[in-house]
Amino acid sequence: MTQQRWFKGNLHTHTTKSDGDADPEWVANWFKEHGYDFLVLSDHNHRTILDQKIEGLLMVPGEEVSARIKMGETPIHINGIGVSRLVEPTDDDDIVSTIQANVNAIREAGGIAQINHPNFHWAFDHTHISQVRGASLLEVHNAHPAVNSYGAPGKPGAEQIWDEVLSSGRVIFGTATDDSHRYHDWLPSLANPGRGWVMVNAKDLSVPGIVDALATGEFYFSTGVSLESYTTSDTEINLAIQEDRDFIYTTIFSGAHGNVLSESVGLSATYKITGSETYIRATIHSSSGGKAWTQPVFVKG
Numbered sequence: 001m002t003q004q005r006w007f008k009g010n011l012h013t014h015t016t017k018s019d020g021d022a023d024p025e026w027v028a029n030w031f032k033e034h035g036y037d038f039l040v041l042s043d044h045n046h047r048t049i050l051d052q053k054i055e056g057l058l059m060v061p062g063e064e065v066s067a068r069i070k071m072g073e074t075p076i077h078i079n080g081i082g083v084s085r086l087v088e089p090t091d092d093d094d095i096v097s098t099i100q101a102n103v104n105a106i107r108e109a110g111g112i113a114q115i116n117h118p119n120f121h122w123a124f125d126h127t128h129i130s131q132v133r134g135a136s137l138l139e140v141h142n143a144h145p146a147v148n149s150y151g152a153p154g155k156p157g158a159e160q161i162w163d164e165v166l167s168s169g170r171v172i173f174g175t176a177t178d179d180s181h182r183y184h185d186w187l188p189s190l191a192n193p194g195r196g197w198v199m200v201n202a203k204d205l206s207v208p209g210i211v212d213a214l215a216t217g218e219f220y221f222s223t224g225v226s227l228e229s230y231t232t233s234d235t236e237i238n239l240a241i242q243e244d245r246d247f248i249y250t251t252i253f254s255g256a257h258g259n260v261l262s263e264s265v266g267l268s269a270t271y272k273i274t275g276s277e278t279y280i281r282a283t284i285h286s287s288s289g290g291k292a293w294t295q296p297v298f299v300k301g
């Protein structure tokens, strides 16, 4: 087996080109210095391009297309990743049509679409997302402190929303992102960088290489757990975890509607596919609180 190469990146990042508090070069340097291989700057309705290349950090063009429904305040924020030009936001009549219009506009501009923070202002959920066509990614863990990622009784969290979208038969890949805005003060209540990222198994570190791998689900996402390897076949799923200090790791394989299929403890985990699952995905929980998520493997029925 060839060694897997994982490229670390953040898909949701703000700068002074919108409501972030550091300029694009400063922000890009922060990510480079903290071990990231690539970065998407996603300012609101602005395609931020650096004046100068930063050696050792691939910049993937991006924008947070920030719309709302016409007769209300409901925010609809869709990241365009790999867009070749600015995408103007479209405010439409309802939630589904507004998400769809902006996803379409992003794809027309050559990008892939990530549906951001569904629970920001409790804007929308799986009942809406399941009706949208052509979105590649969904933020399952947005680390911004104001976006209600975890939900509440009667309000599904973003991970549960993802499972319901997947259970409806719609293929969409999950992500963890920073949605970072604040780079000078550091507190849990501030949207700081470094809290959620993707690890992409791309053929090479290039814009098309990264965008293609994201579009096809060749990545996992994390808030602190790293994988050594992750492989799938028609019969089983195998993963190995990078050990950190004396942390203990629990891997949960789950299926449709988030139902737990199996649970194990240790630095590796295997799931044998029975054929009766709809899809299978893994979450790896560290005793220190970090977590990693793999993408769903759909079982051919």
Ligand SMILES: [Zn+2]
Residues within 6 Å of the ligand: 012, 013, 014, 064, 179
């Ligand atoms: Zn944002």
